[in-house]
Amino acid sequence: MSLRIKLLVVLVLLTVLGIGPMPVTSVVGIYIVLFRPAWFKRMVLKLYDEPDA
Numbered sequence: 001m002s003l004r005i006k007l008l009v010v011l012v013l014l015t016v017l018g019i020g021p022m023p024v025t026s027v028v029g030i031y032i033v034l035f036r037p038a039w040f041k042r043m044v045l046k047l048y049d050e051p052d053a
Contacts, residue, residue: 003047 017024032040 003043007043007047 014025014028018026031037
């Protein structure tokens with residue numbers, strides 16, 4: 001499965017979960033901004049290094 005498809009599925013899941021009482025997407029965004037995890041940087045680099053299909 002392509003990385004873009006995986007990211008799309010995760011974003012849709014976060015959007016659905018964000019409808020509930022706790023804003024999940026905002027919490028994940030704050031975590032990424034504050035802690036700058038290595039997995040996020042690798043994911044972004046892989047996403048933009050992937051040749052266009």
